[in-house]
Amino acid sequence: MKIKKAHIDGFGKWHDRDFVFSDNLQIIYGPNEAGKTTIMTFLVSILFGFVDGRGKNRFAQYIPKTTSSYGGSLLVEVNGHDYLIKRQRGRNGGKVSVTDSQGRQGGEQELKKLLGTMNRSLYQSLFSFGQRDLTAVDELNRDEWQQHLQQLGAVGSAQWDQLISQYQKQADHLYKPRGRKWPLNQDLHQYAALTDKINRAHSKFQRYQDLQANLKICREKLRQAQTDLTNQKPILQKLEHLQQLWSVYHEWQNSHQTRTIADYLTDQQVTTAQELQVREKELRRQQQVYQQRLVRIDHQSPQTTTHSSQSMQELQRLKERAVELQAEEALRHRQQRQANQWQQELMAIKTHYHHPLPAPLTAQEKAKLTRLLNVQPLSRADTSRSRGGLSRAAMVGIVGGFVLFIIGLLVNATFITAIGAIAVFTTVISLYYQRQGGHFAPTSVTADSQAIMAFGQKYGLQDFPPDQWLLMQGDLQRNAELAAQLQTVKQDQQRYEHQLAIFNQQLPPALQNLTLAAVKAKLDDLFEQGQQARQDIQANTREKATIANNLARLNQDYSKIHQQKLAIYQQAGVHDDSQFTQYLVNRSAAQSQALASDAYGQQLTEEDRQALAGYTNRDELMMTLSKTRHQLDQLTLTISHTQEKIQKDKIEIDSLVEDGTLSNLEQQRANLATKIWHEVQEWLRYQLAIQWINKALAGASSDRYPTIIRQAAQYFALLTGHRYSQIDLTADGIKVVRRDQEVFLVEELSQGTAEQLYIALRLGFVTVMSDQVNFPVIIDDGFVNFDNVRRQRMLTLLETIAEKNQVIYFTADDRIKDLDVKIIDLQALKRE
Known part of the structure; x- marks a missing residue:
């Protein structure tokens, strides 16, 4: 509950x-x-x-x-x-x-x-118990401890103890060995006094002698009948005892006859087989774990074709090509910036002349134009002066423009950088023109105007004044150079874009149309993933090899254990686990039947079994018991009749006494004897009842004492920190054994240790009886x-x-x- x-x-x-x-x-x-x-x-x-x-x-x-x-x-x-x-x-x-x-x-x-x-x-x-129960433990004597154990051993013994006390009080109210006031004590004393008086009052009449002789014969007959009754009572008690044991004997006989020996295996072999079953299941579990791991490895492993050596080489090539294209892209960016500057310079030249510019003249063509224009060279002094003045101005322009260009780069200002570049470029062009045109100066126009105009028409100079034709040749030359350079930049850009398009076609679809930096990063990731995948494949290969070795070892162990288990099964006559389980059920049933037979057999002594074996059935036993009871009844009736005859003879003897005193005394003694006999019978009933209850309680608790005491000893050892290891029941009382094998009576223990012993006994009973009384x-x-x-x-x-x-x-x-x-x-x- x-x-x-x-x-x-x-x-x-x-x-x-x-x-x-x-x-x-x-x-x-x-x-x-x-x-x-x-x-x-x-x-x-x-x-x-x-x-x-x-x-x-x-x-x-x-x-x-x-x-x-x-x-x-x-x-x-x-x-x-x-x-x-x-x-x-x-x-x-x-x-x-x-x-x-x-x-x-x-x-x-x-x-x-x-x-x-x-x-x-x-x-x-x-x-149920509390501190009040534990406090009272110190006041218990040896008998009370024994009674307490008896209560634990036999459920309900407290009521029997109360009944014993009640019977003992009732018996004590009738008789005590050294008492004087109790009824039986007083009657016995009075009976002795009456006997003395009767002995003194006997007469010597012949009739009295005859009566005395008859009285003696009756008494002998009474004694013989009482002896026979005494001899028959044990036989009757034995037969009644056999009657009570007949049902137990019958059960024992049935269980003993139907008991079969089903133990082909010892307990050790059964335990070994069960351990082998457990180990076999564990090996199966480990095999399943390894096989599941192999499945997971195969499922999680990357495809070898995806990360093969060729694919990794291709990724490496694409990665190197991406690096080359990145470098080319940076060069293209630098060319574009230079082309932008050249474009600005070209636009400045074209803006200066306001007309489309022709191609520059060759040296022969310039010499021819010089002859047509009749240009004289400047004097060395003029040239030197002109060059000296232009060099200082050019120096200022170049330095200023360069400073503006550097400042623009430092502050990341494109406008300032462009102004500085234009200033430097304009100064350089001016210096060039001055140097180109400073060697000659027109002296006079002696050439034919038509020839000059024809020359201009031929070389596309007709839109410009003839006096500027020689001076603008530097700008024309620079214009041609810039156009050629811009064309080269354009061709390089087209070539780069073509290479980039081819590279994009070689890339996986997911990487196409991305920037080179993003492609490079993606390729790095793919290459790293590929390397990691190859490492994973190698690790998985090694792990699979290890698992294969472990599986081989497990298979060997499993085969060995399985063979050992089958060898034990073969001894039991079974072939698999289910049959072995049924075998254990049958074996347990046979053992239970054997235990039941032994339990019934323990309640029967060898003498009881031999006595009961002499009867064919219960009816035969009951017939013998009935005959014995009838014999006892006849003996009792004989005793009663003989006692009545004795009483009559005594009365007649009393009547022969002249003064009548003997008759009265004998009557008084006879009445007193009858009273004493009834009192003794009542006192004996109480004493026999007390003895029977004590024997019944001892018998009821004897089979539980050892288990309760063993369990209580374990709890007592736990509570005392294993200072006390044993509890013994002796004729002198309860004793406990300390760890050093020193023995103590309960009365010698301290209050705390006695309380622990009391608790251990209580809880030991609770544990032992939990399957019956919970x-x-x-x-x-x-x-x-x-x-x-x-x-x-x-x-x-x-x-x-x-x-x-x-x-x-x-x-x-x-x-x-x-x-x-x-x-x-x-x-x-x-x-x-």
Whole structure:
């Protein structure tokens, strides 16, 4: 059973409040007076009923003062099914209802089905404890510790202990060996006194002697009958014992006869086969991982054709060609800038003359024109003066223009750069013209005008004055040179564009129509990707080789393990895993059947089996038992008749006494003997009942003691930091063995160690019985005296216990909030 949720309608200080509990370890924190004990009492009350409020329970009902609602509900899980247990104010512990997950409702009977044999006192003695229980541990003596272990070993033994105490009190009220006031003691004393009086009152009449002789014969007959009765009683008890064991014997006989030996494999071989199965599955998993990796490598690997050596060489060639074209492009840009300057210079010359310019004259043609114009050379002095003056002016123009050109370049001003270039160019042209025309000067026009005009028409000079024909030859020469240079630049540009077009055609479509810089960057990226792809291909090739080696090794290991597994399967007569699984099921069933047979066999001694084997069936045993009982009844009847005859003879003997005193005394003694016999029978019934209960409890707990003690020893070692390693049950009481093998009785332990032993025994019982009796363990601040180390060990142990049983731990220690566990903080709820 696990408590999943609690809703309190009204109980003590809590009303209309929900609490959700963890399936395993649930810690509920709250300082004193926070309502922890109220919640714990509520949980127990919903399961087992509200107390009646009488006597010591007067203040244990927790009837709320602020609301009229009283009670609440628990949502519990039992065997995987949810049930809502609701209890409200009512008679006999309150009105209870149980609703399952299908909506079906029941009452007290349905709750008893869920709780089984568990009641409030048994639950509180086994599954619930607190600091008050631990404090009382130091006061337990050896017998009380033994009784406590008996309660743990036999569920429900507390009720039997109460019955033993009740029988012992009733027996003590009848007789005590050294008592005087108890009824049987007084009757025995009075019987002895009457016997003395009767012996003194006997007469010597013959009749008296005859009666005494008859009395002796009757007594002998009575003694013989009593002896026979005594001898027959063990036989009857044996037969009754055999009757009680017949069903166990029958089950043992059936299981023993149908038991088959299906264990062709040892436990070690089964374990080895299962380990080989696990290793085989792991090798399959590794093979699949490697094969999946190969698939991914093949899927992710670049195409070898895309990044082949030829494609990489082609990319390298295109990359080098792009670099060459980039250099050519830069040259073209520089030529274009120069061509722009030449174009400006050419435009300046054409603008100066306002007419289309003819081709420049050759040297012969210029000589001929000189003769026609009759031009005389200038004197050397004039020429020198002219050259000297022009050189200084030209120097100023050239320097100024050059300075403007440099300044324009530095400040990135195209206009200033152009002005500087034009100034330098104009100065150079002027200087050239001066030098060309300064050697000659016209003396007189003696040539024929018609010849000059014809010469002008012939060479395209007719639009210009004849006196400028020789002077403008420098400009014409420069014009022709500039035109030729511009034509060369144009041809170079066309050649470059043609090369660029061819290069673009050689590029991949995605790179066409891009700038050379972008193409160069893209080619770099493609080349780098190609190199990376080739590296990846090489790495993948190496990895595939490694995977192939690993797969080969795994295949060898798998084949070896598979053969080993099949060898074991062959011994079991199976061929594959499914058949082996069915074999294990059959083997487990055979082992369970063998265990059942052994369990039944342990309840039968060899003597019992031999005795029961003497009867063909139960009816034969019952017939023998009936005959024995009839014989006992006859003996009892004989004893009764003989006693009556003895009493009659005694009465007649008494009547022979003259004063009648003997008769009265004998009657009194006979009556007293009958009373004593009934009292003794009653006292013996109580004593025999006590012995039977003790033997029954010892028998019920004997098979659970070892398991509980072993589990408790493990928990005790954990709680004490493995200082104590063993718990022993001896005739002298419970003993614990320390790590250095020194032995201590429980009474010699400290309070804290005794508390740890008590907790270990409680939790050992809970663990061992969890498969049969599984209820939540409720602990109310049970570790106040523990230090931090012991408390941490205790919490670790509770987490282990909580794997099978739900544990609800109430505490006022606020350090619990520092731990990584789920906590219900009642103080925080109170603030809400």
